[in-house]
Amino acid sequence: MQASVHTAVRELAAEVGRDALTVPMIAQRAGVTPSTIYRRWGDLQELLSDVAVERLRPDTAPRDHGALPADLTAWAEQFLDEMSSASGRAYIRDALLGDPDGGNAGQCSAYAAEQIDVILNRATERGEETPGVETVMDRVVSPLMYRILFRPDGLDAAYARGLVTGLLDPTGRWPGKAA
Incomplete structure (x- = not known):
């Protein structure tokens, strides 16, 4: 799940720009629910932080x-x-x-x-x-x-x-x- 969410973030950032990213958009691309992302990362900024470290x-x-x-x-x-x-x-x-x-x-x-x-x-x-x-x-x-x-x-x-x-x-x- 983490890999698919990270991939979705990278792909969407390249397509629409980092500032346009939303949790629902990322969840849809990754094939998970937004609540899954919120449970794992808390918010969009923490998700972006995790992707950045990777x-x-x-x-x-x-x-x-x-x-x-x-x-x-x-x-x-x-x-x-x-x-x-x-x-x-x-x-x-x-x-x-x-x-x-x-x-x-x-x-x-x-x-x-x-x-x-x-x-x-x-x-x-x-x-x-x-x-x-x-x-x-x-x-x-x-x-x-x-x-x-x-x-x-x-x-x-x-x-x-x-x-x-x-x-x-x-x-x-x-x-x-x-x-």
């Missing part, structure tokens, strides 16, 4: 570029690109708006942490020194998410690269910044 889950493991700086930089650039797109921002908003207990936000955070963990484990297996997952979350993911949500102007791949460089360069110097 859409924010990465499809594949991060690519291996052979070294921690390259792996983490490529991941940060891709994360920024996906999350700062119009659809990425809409999914983030939906995930947070229909999340009264914080579980969906935590799941989104867990997806990023899992991806980072893969990158760090690969680097450790190659004998590279690595920061901890939470350090990467605090110094790369958190600033990216803040900027995506609140200060998107001028946000680009160079910013993501600078965060990774700042994390991995023990002197804390960023490219182009005087010592």
